[in-house]
Amino acid sequence: MPSAEPPTLNVAIVGGGPGGLGTAIALSCLPNVQVRLYEQARELREIGAGINIGFNCWKILELLGAAEGVRGHLAQGTLHRNGLSGDVLTTAPKSPLPPRYLSRRVRRTRLQSSLVAQVPPGVIHLNHRLVSLQKLERGGVQLAFENGAVAVADLVVGGDGIRSVVRQHLFPEHDIQFMGTTIWRTLIPLSSVAQIDTMGHHTNWWHGTAGHVYTTIVDDPAEAAPGDDLLFEIAARNVIDPKQAKEKRFSWGVPATNARVLAHFTDYDPRVQDALKQVPEGGWREFSAFAGPRLQRLVGWDRVVLIGDASHPLSGAFGSGAAFALEDGWILAQALQYTRLSPDAITHALEIFDQIRSPYYRRMYEFLDQQKANVAKSADEASRRTFDANLAARLKAFDGQGLAWVYLNDIEQVWDDYVQSLEAKD
Ligand SMILES: Cc1cc2nc3c(=O)[nH]c(=O)nc-3n(C[C@H](O)[C@H](O)[C@H](O)COP(=O)(O)OP(=O)(O)OC[C@H]3O[C@@H](n4cnc5c(N)ncnc54)[C@H](O)[C@@H]3O)c2cc1C
Known part of the structure; x- marks a missing residue:
C-alpha cells in the first residue's frame, strides 16, 4: 500500500468565472497542490x-x-x-x-468579489487567453496563451465557459x-x-x-x-x-x-x-x-477535466449554472484528495469526478428534452389557444416541480453518499 507523500500536483485552471474561482479555492485547501488560474480578461469583472x-x-x-x-x-x-x-x-x-x-x-x-477574496494571493494570472492545449508525451499538458506565455501542468481544469477552448481541444467534433x-x-x-x-x-x-x-x-x-x-x-x-x-x-x-x-x-x-x-x-x-449537445464524458487525455458551462453547454437553462460550476470544482477537489495516495491518482480522481457529475448533467439534458417534447406536443393546441391559455402552460415551467434534485442539491451529501457507496462495495 503506497503511503509516501505524493509529489506536488501542478494544476492549471483556465477561466476565472464562478467555476474557475471556486475550483481554485477548493484545490488551494489541499496539501501538495500548486494552483494557477489563467483568465483572459485584463481585470476580473462580471458583465452580467x-x-x-x-x-x-x-x-x-x-x-x-x-x-x-x-x-x-x-x-x-x-x-x-x-x-x-x-x-x-x-x-x-x-x-x-x-x-x-x-x-x-x-x-x-458581489458573488465574484466574495469568491476572489477566498483565492490565495498569486494564484490568479490575468490577461492569459488560452489559445492551445497539447498533451505531452512525457506526461502533463502544455498550455499556450495569446500573450506568448507557455505553461505545463499535471492537470488542466477547463472552466472557460460556454465557448470553451479547452473543450474544443478535447472534443473537436462538439459544437454549439x-x-x-x-x-x-x-x-x-x-x-x-x-x-x-x-x-x-x-x-x-x-x-x-x-x-x-x-x-x-x-x-x-x-x-x-x-x-x-x-x-x-x-x-x-x-x-x-x-x-x-x-x-x-x-x-x-x-x-x-x-x-x-x-x-x-x-x-x-x-x-x-x-x-x-x-x-x-x-x-x-x-x-x-x-x-450544445451533452458530452459523453467530462474528462479526457487522462489529464483534463471540464467544469461549469464548459462541461454542460446549456445556456443557463436552469438559472443555477453558477451553483453547478462551483459544485464541479468542489467535487474535483474531494476526488483528488480521496485518491492522492493511490497510483494513477489523477486518472482515478477524474474517473470519480466523471462518475458523479456526468449522470447529473445527463439528467438535466433528459429533463430539458422531455420539456421540449411536451412543448412540441402542445404546439398544435397552442396555435388554437388564446394567449392566456398559453401563459398558463408556460408558467408550469416555473413551479420547480420535480426539480428538487437541482435546486435542493446538497453537494456535501452527494459526496458523502458516493464515498459510502464505494466503501460498501469494498
Ligand atoms: C441570461 C443568463 C442568466 C443566468 N442566470 C443565472 C442565475 O440566475 N443563477 C445562476 O446560478 N446561473 C445563471 N446563469 C448561468 C451562469 O451565469 C453560468 O452557468 C456560470 O457563469 C458558469 O460559470 P463558469 O465559471 O462555468 O463560466 P463563466 O462564468 O462563463 O466564466 C468563464 C470564464 O472563462 C474566461 N475565459 C473564456 N475563455 C477563455 C480562454 N480562452 N482563456 C482564458 N480565460 C477564458 C472568461 O473570461 C470567463 O471569466 C445564467 C446565464 C445566462 C446566460
Missing part, C-alpha cells in the same frame, strides 16, 4: 447583471467560505404577470427553507448553436424606477408573447453605503425560431441601443415600457443564448 442564488448555491458557497460575503435581495412573493395586461397570474409561495438558504438576487460582481433567445440585461439605480407602480416593491416576471421581462432589486439595504442607491435589474428576453435568425454573430455582453431593446417590447404593460425607458443610452448589454 444579477444572479439568483438559491439553496444549492448557498450550500457550496458555505463549503468554500464565501457565503458570508454575499447578501443580495430577498424576493418574497415573486409575481408572475401577463406582461401585456399586467394582470397577476401567480405569486410564488413562501419557501419553508431556513432564512440563510432562501433564494436571493445578487449582483454578479444559437438557440433563438436574445437577452438584454442592465443594472440601474432603484430610484430611477421607484415611482413606477410595483417596481420598487416586488420581483416581477412579465410574460409576453415571445419572451418575458424580469424586474427586481439586486441589493440588500445592508450592502449599500449610507446615502447610496440600491440597484435594480432588468433582464428582457426575446425568443424567435432559431432558423429565422438573420444575425449569426455571437453577441455576449456587447452594448445594445435603447431603440433595439425597446422595439421588442412595445406591446408590454406601460409600466414595463416606462422601466425600460429609464435605462440610460449605453446601459444595455446583449447576450445571445448558445447551447
Whole structure:
C-alpha cells in the first residue's frame, strides 16, 4: 500500500468565472497542490447583471467560505404577470427553507468579489487567453496563451465557459448553436424606477408573447453605503425560431441601443415600457443564448477535466449554472484528495469526478428534452389557444416541480453518499 507523500500536483485552471474561482479555492485547501488560474480578461469583472442564488448555491458557497460575503435581495412573493395586461397570474409561495438558504438576487460582481477574496494571493494570472492545449508525451499538458506565455501542468481544469477552448481541444467534433433567445440585461439605480407602480416593491416576471421581462432589486439595504442607491435589474428576453435568425454573430455582453431593446417590447404593460425607458443610452448589454449537445464524458487525455458551462453547454437553462460550476470544482477537489495516495491518482480522481457529475448533467439534458417534447406536443393546441391559455402552460415551467434534485442539491451529501457507496462495495 503506497503511503509516501505524493509529489506536488501542478494544476492549471483556465477561466476565472464562478467555476474557475471556486475550483481554485477548493484545490488551494489541499496539501501538495500548486494552483494557477489563467483568465483572459485584463481585470476580473462580471458583465452580467444579477444572479439568483438559491439553496444549492448557498450550500457550496458555505463549503468554500464565501457565503458570508454575499447578501443580495430577498424576493418574497415573486409575481408572475401577463406582461401585456399586467394582470397577476401567480405569486410564488413562501419557501419553508431556513432564512440563510432562501433564494436571493445578487449582483454578479458581489458573488465574484466574495469568491476572489477566498483565492490565495498569486494564484490568479490575468490577461492569459488560452489559445492551445497539447498533451505531452512525457506526461502533463502544455498550455499556450495569446500573450506568448507557455505553461505545463499535471492537470488542466477547463472552466472557460460556454465557448470553451479547452473543450474544443478535447472534443473537436462538439459544437454549439444559437438557440433563438436574445437577452438584454442592465443594472440601474432603484430610484430611477421607484415611482413606477410595483417596481420598487416586488420581483416581477412579465410574460409576453415571445419572451418575458424580469424586474427586481439586486441589493440588500445592508450592502449599500449610507446615502447610496440600491440597484435594480432588468433582464428582457426575446425568443424567435432559431432558423429565422438573420444575425449569426455571437453577441455576449456587447452594448445594445435603447431603440433595439425597446422595439421588442412595445406591446408590454406601460409600466414595463416606462422601466425600460429609464435605462440610460449605453446601459444595455446583449447576450445571445448558445447551447450544445451533452458530452459523453467530462474528462479526457487522462489529464483534463471540464467544469461549469464548459462541461454542460446549456445556456443557463436552469438559472443555477453558477451553483453547478462551483459544485464541479468542489467535487474535483474531494476526488483528488480521496485518491492522492493511490497510483494513477489523477486518472482515478477524474474517473470519480466523471462518475458523479456526468449522470447529473445527463439528467438535466433528459429533463430539458422531455420539456421540449411536451412543448412540441402542445404546439398544435397552442396555435388554437388564446394567449392566456398559453401563459398558463408556460408558467408550469416555473413551479420547480420535480426539480428538487437541482435546486435542493446538497453537494456535501452527494459526496458523502458516493464515498459510502464505494466503501460498501469494498
Ligand atoms: C441570461 C443568463 C442568466 C443566468 N442566470 C443565472 C442565475 O440566475 N443563477 C445562476 O446560478 N446561473 C445563471 N446563469 C448561468 C451562469 O451565469 C453560468 O452557468 C456560470 O457563469 C458558469 O460559470 P463558469 O465559471 O462555468 O463560466 P463563466 O462564468 O462563463 O466564466 C468563464 C470564464 O472563462 C474566461 N475565459 C473564456 N475563455 C477563455 C480562454 N480562452 N482563456 C482564458 N480565460 C477564458 C472568461 O473570461 C470567463 O471569466 C445564467 C446565464 C445566462 C446566460
